[in-house]
Structure formats: structure tokens, C-alpha cells
Amino acid sequence: MSVEDGGVPGLGHPRQARWTLMLLLSTAMYGAHAPLLALCHVDGRVPFRPSSAVLLTELTKLLLCAFSLLVGWQAWPQQTPPWRQAAPFALSALLYGASNNLVIYLQRYMDPSTYQVLSNLKIGSTALFYCLCLRHRLSARQGLALLLLIAAGACYAAGGLQDPGNTLPGPPSAAAAGPMPLHISPLGLLLLILYCLISGLSSVYTELLMKRQRLPLALQNLFLYTFGVLLNLGLHAGGGPGPGLLEGFSGWAALVVLSQALNGLLMSAVMKHGSSITRLFVVSCSLVVNAVLSAALLQLQLTAAFFLATLLIGLAVRLYYGSR
Secondary structure, eight states: OOTTTTOOOOSSSHHHHHHHHHHHHHHHHHHHHHHHHHHHOBTTBOSSOHHHHHHHHHHHHHHHHHHHHHTTSSOOOSSOOOGGGGTHHHHHHHHHHHHHHHHHHHTTSBOHHHHHHHGGGHHHHHHHHHHHHHOOOOOHHHHHHHHHHHHHHHHHHHHSEEOTTOOOSSOHHHHHTOOOOOOBOHHHHHHHHHHHHHHHHHHHHHHHHHHHSOSOHHHHHHHHHHHHHHHHHHHHHTTOSOSOSSTTOOHHHHHHHHHHHHHHHHHHHHHHHSOHHHHHHHHHHHHHHHHHHHHHHSOOEEOHHHHHHHHHHHHHHHHHHSOO
């Protein structure tokens, strides 16, 4: 059974073992992102421009791809590829850029807890585009598994972690800032729906593109991240006055950039050889890593909601990838 059809590679074959290791590493890197960002805080805030971190992450991915091609880790195609094959990746970069920026604007029209809960709807939008664009049909069992993933994400976001210093519901960051009523404006709801649609489309479109082109993954990534660097460079330059590109960076910040760059490369391999659905499970399973690291590094307490979310994720994995 293939990964796309819901199969899980076993450990009997070296390539299957590497695939499993890659998924575990990606899960760990996704889960470590928020705790590492929290360790970067100075006086309660991130000391560098978010656009700087995104730009440096895209640049790191681009350099790693170029290096892997130069040293021969991945071979160039025997014939020079037509450079028009690079053009479709501009849309991928644009979709990812729009998704990342919408996350920032959404915070103006709703509270963090509402965003954390409702943003899990992107699981449904990804599954929808996966079926429509790639013409894969999900069974009722697999559909139920994805619904459980949405429920797990909402459950965790609603109160999986708690700061022992306060008893406010919702994410610790929201609680630390003081009480904020749950709210979402009509415009915020529309933007949230748009965000979920763009997030799902960007993932499925990139998967479709990578699988249809018979090019080495590193070369496809080179195309994608070249456009990503150009786009984010423009966004950074147009962001107005602020800290310099490397101003406020620390060792923790450099680790954030490096881990996100490596995780981006791992995810591109998942998109080419696995599926967007596999990516959804990686992101959902990373909630467990996020919670454990937050409890260990930031002294946050795990709540009953966390254990319920973990149970739901386990059931979802069993339903989707288990024997039929």
C-alpha cells in the first residue's frame, strides 16, 4: 500500500526506515518551533523582525539546495531542463507568502484562542483540494480520521497547556497578556476562510507540481526557494523602518532559522514522495512534541485537554493508516 493511499512504510527496508526517520525528525522540528521562539524573547517580545526570520529561512533553504546539487548529493538531469518549468513555482511561493502574511493580519480581527481553534479548519480544506486536484478519494474511515485531527487541534488550542501562574483559558501567550474575550469579526471570519483555502491549495498545488515534473527534488526546491527569497525580500524591504536584517538575532534565533529551513526541505520530500495528507499528520503529531517541550523548557503545565488531544491524534493515525 502506498503512502498516498494511506499506507505507512514499515521498517523492514532501509528506504522505509529512512522515510520513518524523516517523518519523526520533521515532527520534532515542527513541535520545537514555538518553544524555540519563546526562548528568543527579550522582555517578553521577539527582538527581531519576523520578516527577517522568514527571509533568512528561505535563503538558507535555497543555499542548502544549491549546495546539494553542487556537491552531487542529487544529480542534475541528463538534459538541461527547460527553465519554463521553474515558472509554476512562482505561484507556489506566492500562495505560501499570502498564507504566512494572512496569519499576521488575522490577529487584528479575532483573539488568539479563536484563531488557534478555527485555523484547524485548514485540515479540511487541504483534504478537499487533495481530492479535487489529485483525484484521490478518501474512504469514510479516512474522512473520520481527518475530522478527529481537526478536533484534536481545536482541543489542544483551547487549553492543552496552562501557565501555572494564572487560570485563564486558552494559549499561555494569550493568558499572559491579560484577559481577552473570545471574539471574531465578520471580516475576520472571511479572512480565516480565505487563509484555510489558501493554505490547503498551496500544499496540494505544490505536491501536484513536484510529482508531475520529472526533475530532481533539489532542483525543484531551487526553483521554489528562489521565488520565495525574491518574494520575502520584497516584503521585508517594503515593511517600513525597523530593526536590521540580523539585528536582535541570538543563538536561539539562528537555531529557529536552521530548524525551519531543514524542516522545509523535509516537507518538500514528503510532498514529492508522500502526500499533503501525510504532512497534515506530521503537523498534528507535532502538537505532542510542542506540549512536552513547552512543559520542560517553559514550565507550562499539561492539562486534561492535552491528553485528550493526544488520544484523538492516536485514534486518527490508527484509523487513517491502520489495516482496513
